[in-house]
Structure formats: structure tokens, C-alpha cells
Amino acid sequence: MSEQKVIEIEVLRYLPESDQAPRSEVYKVPFTDDMSVLQGAQYIKDHFDGSLTFRWSCRMAICGSCGMMINGIPKLSCETFIRDYYPNRITIEALANFPIEKDLVVDLSGFIEKLEAIQPYIIPKEPRTVEQGEYIQTPAQFAEYIQFTSCINCTLCYAACPQVGLNPEFIGPAAIALAHRYNMDSRDGGQAQRMELLASEDGVYNCSAVGYCSEVCPKHVDPGNAVNINKINAAKDYFLRFLSPKGGAK
Amino acid sequence: MEIYKADVVIVGGGGAGLRAAIAVAESDPSLKIALVSKVYPMRSHTVAAEGGAAGVKREDDSFDYHFHDTVGGGDWLCEQDVVEYFVQQAPVELTRLEHWGCPWSRTADGHVNVRPFGGMKIQRTWFAADKSGFHILHTLFQTSIKYPSIKRFDEYFCVDLLEEDGRCQGVVAIEMGTGEFTMIEGKSVILATGGAGRVFRESTLGGIVTGDGMALAFRHGVALRDMEFVQYHPTCMPITGLLFTEACRGEGGYLVNKDGYRYLQDYGLGPLSDKPKNKYMELGPRDRLSQAFWYEQQKGRTIEHPVMGSVVHLDLRHLGEAYLHERLPLIYEMAETFMGIDPAKEPIPVRPGVHYTMGGVCVDGKCETSLPGLYAIGECASVGIHGANRLGSNSLTELLVFGKVAGDEAAKRAKSVAPGNSASLLKQAEAAEQRVMALRTKSGGTERIADIRKDMVKSMEDGCGIYRVEETMQATCDKLGQLRERFKNVKLDDNSSVWNTEWLNAIELDYQLDVAQAMAHSAVNRKESRGAHQRLDGPDGAYTKRDDVNFLKHSDAFYVPGAAPRITYGDVKITKSPPAARVYGAEGEKADQERKASNV
Numbered sequence: 001m002s003e004q005k006v007i008e009i010e011v012l013r014y015l016p017e018s019d020q021a022p023r024s025e026v027y028k029v030p031f032t033d034d035m036s037v038l039q040g041a042q043y044i045k046d047h048f049d050g051s052l053t054f055r056w057s058c059r060m061a062i063c064g065s066c067g068m069m070i071n072g073i074p075k076l077s078c079e080t081f082i083r084d085y086y087p088n089r090i091t092i093e094a095l096a097n098f099p100i101e102k103d104l105v106v107d108l109s110g111f112i113e114k115l116e117a118i119q120p121y122i123i124p125k126e127p128r129t130v131e132q133g134e135y136i137q138t139p140a141q142f143a144e145y146i147q148f149t150s151c152i153n154c155t156l157c158y159a160a161c162p163q164v165g166l167n168p169e170f171i172g173p174a175a176i177a178l179a180h181r182y183n184m185d186s187r188d189g190g191q192a193q194r195m196e197l198l199a200s201e202d203g204v205y206n207c208s209a210v211g212y213c214s215e216v217c218p219k220h221v222d223p224g225n226a227v228n229i230n231k232i233n234a235a236k237d238y239f240l241r242f243l244s245p246k247g248g249a250k
Numbered sequence: 251m252e253i254y255k256a257d258v259v260i261v262g263g264g265g266a267g268l269r270a271a272i273a274v275a276e277s278d279p280s281l282k283i284a285l286v287s288k289v290y291p292m293r294s295h296t297v298a299a300e301g302g303a304a305g306v307k308r309e310d311d312s313f314d315y316h317f318h319d320t321v322g323g324g325d326w327l328c329e330q331d332v333v334e335y336f337v338q339q340a341p342v343e344l345t346r347l348e349h350w351g352c353p354w355s356r357t358a359d360g361h362v363n364v365r366p367f368g369g370m371k372i373q374r375t376w377f378a379a380d381k382s383g384f385h386i387l388h389t390l391f392q393t394s395i396k397y398p399s400i401k402r403f404d405e406y407f408c409v410d411l412l413e414e415d416g417r418c419q420g421v422v423a424i425e426m427g428t429g430e431f432t433m434i435e436g437k438s439v440i441l442a443t444g445g446a447g448r449v450f451r452e453s454t455l456g457g458i459v460t461g462d463g464m465a466l467a468f469r470h471g472v473a474l475r476d477m478e479f480v481q482y483h484p485t486c487m488p489i490t491g492l493l494f495t496e497a498c499r500g501e502g503g504y505l506v507n508k509d510g511y512r513y514l515q516d517y518g519l520g521p522l523s524d525k526p527k528n529k530y531m532e533l534g535p536r537d538r539l540s541q542a543f544w545y546e547q548q549k550g551r552t553i554e555h556p557v558m559g560s561v562v563h564l565d566l567r568h569l570g571e572a573y574l575h576e577r578l579p580l581i582y583e584m585a586e587t588f589m590g591i592d593p594a595k596e597p598i599p600v601r602p603g604v605h606y607t608m609g610g611v612c613v614d615g616k617c618e619t620s621l622p623g624l625y626a627i628g629e630c631a632s633v634g635i636h637g638a639n640r641l642g643s644n645s646l647t648e649l650l651v652f653g654k655v656a657g658d659e660a661a662k663r664a665k666s667v668a669p670g671n672s673a674s675l676l677k678q679a680e681a682a683e684q685r686v687m688a689l690r691t692k693s694g695g696t697e698r699i700a701d702i703r704k705d706m707v708k709s710m711e712d713g714c715g716i717y718r719v720e721e722t723m724q725a726t727c728d729k730l731g732q733l734r735e736r737f738k739n740v741k742l743d744d745n746s747s748v749w750n751t752e753w754l755n756a757i758e759l760d761y762q763l764d765v766a767q768a769m770a771h772s773a774v775n776r777k778e779s780r781g782a783h784q785r786l787d788g789p790d791g792a793y794t795k796r797d798d799v800n801f802l803k804h805s806d807a808f809y810v811p812g813a814a815p816r817i818t819y820g821d822v823k824i825t826k827s828p829p830a831a832r833v834y835g836a837e838g839e840k841a842d843q844e845r846k847a848s849n850v
Binding site: 015016017018032034045046047049050051053054055056057058059060061062063064065079101102103105107108112115116119120121122124128130133134135136137138139141142145146149150152153178182185187188 | 289290292293294295297298342345346348349350351353354356358359360361362381384385388392393395396404427456457458489490492493557580583584587588698699700742743744746747748749750751752
């Protein structure tokens with residue numbers, strides 16, 4: 001575990017004030033077997049070039065900051081280890097399908113807008129005061145949604161999704177999974193309100209069911225499943241709108 | 251310079267800042283709120299809290315028990331009136347969070363469940379598996395989206411407070427994506443920037459935990475209170491410092507030394523019993539457990555690992571794989587991913603790591619600082635509930651209870667005071683811009699940030715560790731003085747505007763050096779042992795004991811430009827719990843019974 005080896009890390013660099021286009025730079029980084037790719041990037045910044053730019057914070061795969069393409073696959077760099085690539089070269093690049101702002105930093109504002117748009121909060125089915133105490137939620141009701149609460153907003157699924165690449169307006173796997181999380185929560189009554197966006201032209205029908213989003217998800221949220229369940233729900237809702245005098249509102 | 255006029259400015263988008271923002275929005279939707287954060291709110295370090303949030307829940311519990319656990323746990327350095335308010339509001343706020351969708355773990359009949367935690371007499375820790383902070387933060391962030399009056403300044407880095415007419419009237423921030431400066435005016439400003447534990451080497455904390463708000467208030471003349479009290483969490487991953495939650499022990503985990511012996515029974519936490527007992531053994535408070543590790547190491551009873559150093563074992567095997575997956579899924583994953591250990595089959599090597607800053611920006615029970623218009627909440631503040639040692643799971647609740655208080659107070663103030671003089675505020679903001687820009691554009695330096703930072707964290711660990719003596723604490727104070735000088739000679743590779751994180755890291759290091767100095771000087775001046783501040787020295791070992799005659803006092807560190815901070819002392823508010831011996835295990839139970847008998 002202690003012997004120091006050296007790995008080559010190739011970084012796709014882009015400094016918007018001096019570079020016309022992204023370019024590759026290779027660094028030789030000494031490492032120990034416990035070091036993550038994030039620590040490799042930190043080593044480069046601390047010792048070789050302070051201008052190398054990337055987001056990170058928690059180091060334990062929960063804050064969702066440090067996603068990047070590692071040898072072409074979207075991963076959290078804090079829980080990806082250099083030892084697993086040695087002696088081959090590691091290539092790191094900004095997450096795919098997002099505009100690059102600088103080096104490994106991408107523009108997340110589009111993603112945040114999508115997250116906000118799906119109304120990711122409880123729209124109470126039956127409002128309750130604090131004096132009335134907590135809502136009761138049986139283990140079965142809890143099991144309906146808990147998996148979809150685990151999303152850390154790391155956006156690896158957006159980097160993986162071929163449809164996000166084709167239509168940047170597609171609200172995408174994580175935001176749909178979050179909408180599904182609230183829809184399935186027994187405390188919530190906002191499903192009809194959220195359906196408008198889910199069933200829209202930027203909604204669930206963009207998904208071509210490749211499933212790569214779920215494969216790269218570091219928290220096993222299975223956003224692909226959430227998207228596909230909502231294709232069925234959206235279809236039901238579509239027909240209900242024709243059949244019901246209230247336009248499908250339940 | 252961009253200018254934005256808000257009514258209330260909140261710096262920090264973690265649990266406390268978000269709760270405050272929601273409180274302002276709910277108290278008056280016409281108030282404009284600016285929520286300024288150097289990361290997207292859901293990246294804030296609240297996200298990494300694992301175990302849970304304390305609030306009375308069970309029939310056999312009481313506010314009185316929670317009060318006494320907290321005050322005793324804090325070694326009587328708590329503000330008792332504030333603790334009283336805190337324990338009463340705790341269940342209210344935790345229930346409100348349930349209404350907002352927080353996925354608290356449940357009992358079989360659908361009620362919110364609670365788990366045991368260190369130093370707590372009755373189980374009262376509300377939890378969401380072992381991702382309680384993550385769920386609290388995401389619930390608050392997502393709920394905040396409902397309120398149109400909350401305007402977020404995501405990835406804006408705060409560099410100064412604006413002070414005019416003796417009151418705080420806004421902040422200056424850098425838009426990280428462009429490097430442009432923005433002045434954000436506000437009639438009330440709330441600091442919610444989190445702790446400062448990254449001034450130490452081995453810590454559980456994220457890279458962003460750099461004490462920004464503490465340094466900002468400090469430089470504006472506000473005291474940093476009780477900064478010598480830094481919590482070492484007893485069960486951290488060696489080298490990285492990543493946290494294995496106290497809930498591991500709350501759920502029944504053991505701590506054993508190299509002989510497989512549950513050594514805590516030798517440190518006033520026993521005796522052993524068949525089942526886990528609250529306030530016994532592994533359910534003792536964090537300071538005592540970290541101190542016990544230190545003694546085990548001195549006695550040569552820790553396990554010596556060639557890379558990890560001295561460790562003990564956190565043994566969860568007897569809890570079984572299925573139970574671990576249900577209650578401690580994150581811990582399971584971390585042990586597997588980062589250490590290659592299956593905790594159902596092998597014990598986890600752990601050692602203490604820096605985890606929490608008990609002290610912070612000095613505020614009263616309404617979260618107001620001595621600078622009118624400036625409030626502070628959460629880990630960056632010292633509102634007085636943690637004293638000399640925080641009990642695990644009190645701080646997540648603190649974010650909610652005092653986030654609400656500060657939000658309400660800041661809203662009230664914003665409606666009652668006149669707006670400031672924008673022209674004069676702008677002048678101040680421009681002066682701040684020039685000062686901060688000088689760091690980016692200056693030439694001729696030779697020092698790398700990483701080198702200064704490395705020396706700082708090493709020095710803090712050497713001088714302000716679990717046990718402290720005058721000589722090494724003084725050496726740390728001296729070293730920090732030298733690092734302050736070296737910082738003037740800093741050299742940046744990156745002089746660009748867009749996303750210049752090297753520049754921001756330099757500003758953070760500047761904050762950290764101030765906060766580290768406040769910690770080290772407060773420490774060397776406290777000539778006693780209390781809670782997380784333990785000394786091994788003094789004439790005839792006098793400083794190894796608690797000294798209520800001279801040090802039942804809060805320390806207040808004041809900023810002195812270009813010199814070491816000035817340390818003064820202030821009274822502690824005692825209402826109904828006079829200082830007593832701080833005991834756990836069987837002794838603690840006996841003391842508890844005596845206290846009860848004398849109250850009847």
C-alpha cells in the first residue's frame with residue numbers, strides 16, 4: 001500500500017481566456033494505492049499547475065461535486081482509484097453533454113433549472129400542522145419512494161444519456177427521478193401538477209431506454225426505471241385528459 | 251460592479267442558511283432574500299452528516315433529560331437558557347422537516363424512529379438511515395425552491411461584509427464563473443458558512459469547510475467564542491479522516507484494541523453489559539472516547555499499521571449484514587469502496603479525526619452578533635448549546651432551530667430599519683475589490699498555497715490535538731505567526747478571471763490562518779481541562795483538571811490587525827444546572843439518581 005509509483009494522468013485542459021479550444025496535457029503523478037483520481041488532480045494543482053480547475057468537496061461520494069469523464073466513463077473522481085488504472089494512462093475530461101466553463105468545470109445552470117422546474121417539494125395531499133405531529137408512513141409506503149431519494153445531483157446520468165446529447169432541453173434522468181420521488185411519496189398530492197412537464201415534448205418520451213443512466217449512477221437510484229414508469233403514467237394521463245371532464249385531475 | 255439590493259442576505263446555503271431563508275420567506279413573502287453560497291447548496295457540508303438529529307420523541311424522554319445531557323456533555327460551558335429553548339423547539343422543527351418530505355426512518359407502525367447516540371440518556375436521535383445530513387439538506391434545498399422570494403447566488407464567493415453607521419449592511423462577493431464582483435446590500439446579514447475543521451490535517455470535513463464566515467465576522471470586530479474547543483470524532487478512517495458515524499455505536503458496534511478488548515471500560519465508561527446501554531461504553535461522549543484512544547496508544551494497546559498508523563477496531567460484525575444494510579448503508583459502502591473491507595465480515599480500522607468546531611462567531615440567543623444587523627447560525631456560530639464538547643446529533647437540530655430563529659429575527663429587522671447609503675457602501679465594496687484583486691494580480695511571490703496550508707494543518711495537529719501542553723501550543727502560535735508572514739509572499743500560477751479556484755483557495759487560506767490563530771491562542775490561554783480541551787501540564791499537573799473558579803468562562807478571541815488575537819473571558823449563563831462532576835457509565839447513573847433525589 002505504501003510503495004510510491006508514478007501514473008500518467010492526461011487532462012483535457014481548457015482555459016477560456018487563453019485557449020482557442022480544449023487541449024490535452026499529461027502529468028506524471030506519484031501515487032499510493034489509497035489515492036483517488038480526485039487526489040491525483042489535487043496533486044497536480046498543488047504541485048504542478050495551480051490553474052487546473054475542478055469542483056470537489058466531501059471526498060466521500062455524497063456531495064456530488066466531483067464527477068468527470070474518466071477514460072470516457074462518467075464517474076465520481078473521489079471514489080475512483082488510480083491503482084485500478086495503473087500502469088496505463090488515465091484520461092480525465094469534463095462531463096460530456098455539458099458546456100465546459102474551464103478545464104473540468106461544466107455549466108450546471110441548465111440542470112439546476114430542470115431540477116427546479118419539476119417542483120421537487122411536497123405539495124401536500126392533506127396539509128398538517130406541527131401540533132398534529134408527523135404523517136404516518138407504513139413500511140410499504142416508504143418503500144415506494146425511498147430509493148429515488150438517494151440522488152446526489154452529480155449529473156453523471158446526464159453525461160451518460162445519449163438523448164441529453166441530442167436534445168439539451170430534455171429534462172433528463174435525475175430530474176425525472178426526483179419528480180417520481182415526490183409523486184410516489186404518500187404525503188404528496190402533486191403528481192398531476194408535475195405531469196404536465198413530464199409528459200411534455202421535453203419530458204419522458206425523449207428517453208430511448210438505453211439504460212446507461214442507471215448503469216453510471218453511483219447511488220443506485222435507477223433513474224432509467226423512474227423515467228420508464230413515468231412513460232406509462234404519462235400515457236395514462238394523456239388518455240385520461242380525453243376521457244375525464246376534469247382534464248385528468250384526480 | 252454588479253449591485254443587488256436585498257432585504258436579507260444569507261451567506262452559506264447549507265442546512266442553517268436554507269432553513270433561515272425559508273423562515274424569512276414564510277414570515278413575509280415581500281422580503282427579498284439573497285442566498286449566497288460558494289457551492290450549489292446541495293454540495294454544502296451538511297450533506298456529509300450521517301447519524302441524525304436530536305429531539306425528544308419517546309414517552310419516556312423529557313426536555314429536562316435532553317437539557318441535562320447537553321449541559322453535562324458540554325462540561326457546563328453551555329448557555330443554559332439557550333439550551334432550554336433549543337430542546338423545546340427541537341421536536342417542532344424535526345416534525346416540520348418531516349412535513350417537508352424528509353425521509354426519516356420509520357418504525358414498523360409508520361412513526362418516525364429514533365436511535366441511541368453518545369451521551370444521550372434516552373434514544374432521541376431522528377435519523378434517515380446513515381445519510382441524515384444528506385436528506386436534511388436535500389429536503390431543505392428542494393423545499394426552498396418553492397419560495398420565489400429566495401434569489402440564489404450559487405457559486406458566489408463572499409469576500410467581505412459591508413459595515414456602515416455601526417451596522418452590517420451587506421456583503422461583497424465574487425461570481426466564481428466570471429471573477430466579477432457583486433455588491434449585495436441587505437438590512438440584515440446572516441452568516442451560515444459552517445465550521446473551520448480544515449485547518450487541521452486529518453479531518454472528516456469537505457474541502458469547503460474553511461471558516462469563511464468566522465473570519466469575516468472576526469475581522470469586523472466580532473468575537474470568536476470558545477474556539478479552543480475542537481471536536482475529535484473517535485471513529486474516522488485513517489489518513490483521509492472520512493467519518494464512520496457514531497450511529498455505528500448507537501446501533502450496537504464495539505470499539506476494541508489490539509487484544510480484542512473493549513477498552514472503554516477502563517476509562518470510567520463501564521461496566522460492560524450484555525446489551526448497549528445509553529451513556530455507557532461506546533455510547534459515551536466523543537471527547538471521552540477520543541481521549542481513551544490516546545491513552546490506549548500511549549499504553550501500546552492500539553494496532554500499529556504500516557500505512558494507517560495507530561488504529562483501533564470498530565467491530566460491527568455481530569450486527570449482521572442485513573441490519574447493516576438497512577441502518578448503515580453508507581458506512582457499508584464506504585468501508586467497501588475506500589478500504590476494501592466488508593464490515594459484516596471484518597472489523598474496521600479507525601482513529602480519531604477532527605470533526606467539529608464547538609466555538610464560533612459569538613451570538614446571543616436570538617443569533618445576533620455584537621455588530622447590529624449581523625447574525626450567525628450553525629457551526630460557524632457559537633450560540634451556546636455545545637459548550638466544551640458537542641453531543642452527537644445536536645448540531646443538525648441546531649441548524650433547524652436557530653436557522654428559524656435567525657430568519658425570523660433578520661426579517662423583523664429588515665422591516666424596521668431604513669436602507670443604507672448605497673453610494674458609500676459601493677465605495678467600501680470597491681475598496682474590498684481592490685484588496686482582493688491585489689492578491690490575484692500581484693507578482694514576485696514565491697510561496698505556494700499548498701505548502702503554507704500543509705504547514706498550517708500539521709502545526710494545528712501538533713499543538714491543538716486531543717491532549718495539549720503549553721510548549722507545543724505556543725510553538726503552534728509562533729508557527730501561525732510565521733505562516734501569516736509567509737502568506738504575504740504567496741504566488742499564484744493562475745491570474746485569470748474565470749473560475750480562478752487557486753485565487754479563491756488563497757482567500758480561504760487567509761481566512762483559515764485567522765481562525766487557526768484564534769483557536770491556538772484561545773487554547774494556550776485556557777489553563778485547565780474541560781471537554782475537548784485537555785491539558786497534560788501545569789504546576790503539579792494543575793491544568794489537567796477542570797477549574798471552575800477561574801475558567802467557568804467563555805473565551806472571546808478578538809481580531810488584532812497584523813498581530814495575535816486578544817483573548818478575554820465572559821460569563822456563562824447558568825440557570826438550573828450548577829457545575830458538577832462529569833461522569834458516565836455506572837458513576838453517571840449514580841450521579842443522575844442523586845440529582846433527581848435532591849430535586850424532589
